[in-house]
Amino acid sequence: MEMTKKYAKPEEFSTLELMAVCGSKQIKNGEVVFIGTGLPLIAAMLAKKTHAPKAKIVYEAGFIDSNAIDIALSIADSRLGYHASGAIGLIETLGLMLQGGHVDVGFVGAAQIDEYGNINTTYIGNFENPTVRLPGSGGGNDIVSSAKRIVIIMTHEKRKMVKKLDYLTSPGFLDGPGAREKAGLLGGGPSLVVTNLCQMDFEPKTKRIRLATVHPGVTIQQIKENTGFDLIIPKDVPTTELPTYEELELLRAIDPHGIYIPKPK
Amino acid sequence: MPNLVEAPIEDKRLTLKEAVKLVPDGAHLFWGGFGFQRPPMAFAHEMVRQGKRNMTIYTCGSEMDLDILVGAKVASRLEVAFYAIEGIGLAPNIQRRMREKTVEIEDYTNLAMALRFLGGALGVPFMPLKSMLGTDMLTKKRFREKKAEVFTCPFTGEKVVLVPSVRPDFSIVHVSRVDREGNAQIDGIKGEDVEGARAGKKLIVMAEEIVDTEFIRVQPDQTVIPNIYVTYVVECPWGSYPMMVYNYYDYDMEHIRRYYEQCKTEEGWQKYCEEYITSVNNHMEFLQKIGIERLLKLKAKKPFAY
Numbered sequence: 096m097e098m099t100k101k102y103a104k105p106e107e108f109s110t111l112e113l114m115a116v117c118g119s120k121q122i123k124n125g126e127v128v129f130i131g132t133g134l135p136l137i138a139a140m141l142a143k144k145t146h147a148p149k150a151k152i153v154y155e156a157g158f159i160d161s162n163a164i165d166i167a168l169s170i171a172d173s174r175l176g177y178h179a180s181g182a183i184g185l186i187e188t189l190g191l192m193l194q195g196g197h198v199d200v201g202f203v204g205a206a207q208i209d210e211y212g213n214i215n216t217t218y219i220g221n222f223e224n225p226t227v228r229l230p231g232s233g234g235g236n237d238i239v240s241s242a243k244r245i246v247i248i249m250t251h252e253k254r255k256m257v258k259k260l261d262y263l264t265s266p267g268f269l270d271g272p273g274a275r276e277k278a279g280l281l282g283g284g285p286s287l288v289v290t291n292l293c294q295m296d297f298e299p300k301t302k303r304i305r306l307a308t309v310h311p312g313v314t315i316q317q318i319k320e321n322t323g324f325d326l327i328i329p330k331d332v333p334t335t336e337l338p339t340y341e342e343l344e345l346l347r348a349i350d351p352h353g354i355y356i357p358k359p360k
Numbered sequence: 361m362p363n364l365v366e367a368p369i370e371d372k373r374l375t376l377k378e379a380v381k382l383v384p385d386g387a388h389l390f391w392g393g394f395g396f397q398r399p400p401m402a403f404a405h406e407m408v409r410q411g412k413r414n415m416t417i418y419t420c421g422s423e424m425d426l427d428i429l430v431g432a433k434v435a436s437r438l439e440v441a442f443y444a445i446e447g448i449g450l451a452p453n454i455q456r457r458m459r460e461k462t463v464e465i466e467d468y469t470n471l472a473m474a475l476r477f478l479g480g481a482l483g484v485p486f487m488p489l490k491s492m493l494g495t496d497m498l499t500k501k502r503f504r505e506k507k508a509e510v511f512t513c514p515f516t517g518e519k520v521v522l523v524p525s526v527r528p529d530f531s532i533v534h535v536s537r538v539d540r541e542g543n544a545q546i547d548g549i550k551g552e553d554v555e556g557a558r559a560g561k562k563l564i565v566m567a568e569e570i571v572d573t574e575f576i577r578v579q580p581d582q583t584v585i586p587n588i589y590v591t592y593v594v595e596c597p598w599g600s601y602p603m604m605v606y607n608y609y610d611y612d613m614e615h616i617r618r619y620y621e622q623c624k625t626e627e628g629w630q631k632y633c634e635e636y637i638t639s640v641n642n643h644m645e646f647l648q649k650i651g652i653e654r655l656l657k658l659k660a661k662k663p664f665a666y
Contacts (some may be wrong), residue, residue, distance in 0.1 A: 132446065132447060133447075155470060156394050156395055156397065156547075156549045156551055157394075157549030157550055157551060158549055168396070168446060168447030168448075168611075168613070169395040169396035169397070169423075169446040169447060169611075170395055170446070171396050171397035171421075171549060171551065172395075172396055172604070172666075173395045173396030173397070173398070173548060173604055173606045173607075173610070173660075173664075173665040173666035174666055176548055176549070176606060176665050177664065177665075180452065182547075182548045182549045182550075183549065183550060184474075184549060184552060184553070184554055184555075184608075185394070185420060185470055185471065185474040185551055185552045186471075186474050186475070186478060186552070186554075186555060189469075189470055189471035189474065190471055190474065190475070190489075192377035193471075194471065194489065194490050194491070194601070217467060217496075217497075222496070222500050225458070227450070227455070228443050228454065228458045228465070229450065230443060230444040230448070230451075230456055231440065231442045231443065231465075231467055232439055232441050232442065232467065232469045232470070233420075233421050233441050233442030233469070233470050233498065234441070234442075234470040234471065235469075236469040236491050236492060236495060236497065237469045237470060237471040237472075237491045240490060240491045240492070240493065241490060241491070251559040262496050262500070263494075263495045264495060264496070264497065265495065266494040266495055267495065269494045274494065275494070278493045278494035278519065279490070279493050279510075279518060279520065280490070280493050280494065281490050281518025307489065311410050348362075360429075
């Protein structure tokens with residue numbers, strides 16, 4: 096039964112709330128979902144409370160089909176064990192489950208991405224003399240290598256959307272069409288990038304990033320100015336679907352203390 | 361008439377101090393726990409107290425425990441997939457030591473590291489996987505002569521990455537419970553501890569509690585590390601504090617946040633290290649410093665595991 100949706104007005108939600116709702120829509124009912132902490136965790140919890148109650152959330156540390164009711168700070172957080180169907184380990188989740196081909200969609204973050212959706216989460220600066228050492232791959236490379244679809248959630252800044260990565264940690268479409276297959280990668284590669292300004296997908300022919308929807312109040316010029324590579328911009332770009340009142344209410348109940356989505360003042 | 365003779369129970373118990381003494385400078389260690397879950401924190405503290413140096417640490421993902429080992433210059437080389445203070449920020453000491461070039465880091469993925477331990481435990485020299493393909497992790501390396509190789513499968517022609525197996529001198533894990541002979545059970549996720557424990561030439565098992573072997577043997581299906589692999593057993597309640605142990609206690613986020621903020625500077629780290637690690641004689645004194653009230657507040661509230 097499809098009820099008429101009641102959309103909130105742009106001043107009634109924050110950008111992080113919109114990003115969480117965008118992320119949740121990428122999870123289909125019944126899918127096996129690999130996520131980390133932060134916004135993806137909130138997005139997955141929301142999806143389970145709305146359109147995808149049968150989605151199975153897997154955390155690489157070993158919690159399987161988690162139904163956490165408290166917000167976790169670590170992917171190994173005991174909170175994720177609540178009503179889980181299994182608590183196993185990395186060989187199970189990243190090896191048998193993910194590399195074995197059972198994971199539909201994975202969510203990852205990125206410090207930098209390039210126009211083919213390749214991801215850096217390891218070094219800023221050059222490899223010999225890096226300025227910042229980021230957390231590294233963790234399971235990120237494994238997830239991006241082998242999940243059927245990948246959703247990247249990140250902040251939209253020129254220094255993060257770059258022509259050339261400082262270090263290629265996880266493979267997007269590498270240098271274009273056919274490259275993943277040639278390299279021997281199993282998974283389907285990135286399908287969507289959700290930022291604080293817009294959503295971007297990948298043009299099927301060139302495998303390059305393409306603007307898909309623009310968040311309310313954001314201009315295409317603003318997106319261009321914050322992107323360091325040539326973004327494909329189609330003629331008509333719709334506005335991102337706004338969150339509904341129901342989604343916002345659920346979101347705020349999921350993260351009541353504002354751990355990942357700070358409360359508005 | 362033959363009498364039924366009960367086999368004597370082998371006693372592998374050592375104190376934390378004795379166990380750490382067995383690990384020489386320059387040793388290679390598998391480091392157990394994953395993220396905030398079951399890190400051998402007390403073992404890290406004792407290595408700092410005993411002034412250990414030049415360790416090479418192998419693990420998937422670690423947090424404050426690894427940051428302490430690098431901050432105190434116990435560890436000078438890491439072969440890892442991930443470190444941070446999750447949910448808070450980057451590992452502050454590792455960041456500084458990396459710039460000073462007193463720590464070198466070889467990067468792998470979590471699955472690659474877990475398979476490297478499985479390979480070591482299986483006694484084969486390498487393991488194949490489908491990660492790392494097409495990335496800088498394959499081509500850029502620090503100190504390993506050979507880090508990873510792309511290989512074409514002789515049976516199917518498919519491309520795989522080969523990663524070298526690891527057989528460290530010691531494996532250090534912290535588990536929920538163990539008996540005197542070393543039969544170990546882990547509640548909650550196991551991370552890569554099942555494989556990592558078996559990869560080491562010697563295995564030291566720290567545990568929240570030592571239980572009678574009868575307790576293990578009425579539920580043998582819960583045993584994830586049978587005594588055959590175990591060299592020594594160390595009883596160490598609150599051994600992961602201020603991180604967490606499933607079914608035992610939650611993390612102390614206030615303490616972790618203070619650590620993170622304070623260790624952004626060298627002076628702050630030195631102060632933390634002195635206050636909580638080197639000015640106490642042992643793990644019990646550390647716990648006394650934290651205080652029983654604070655610890656009891658963190659105890660897992662059944663039926664929750666945290």
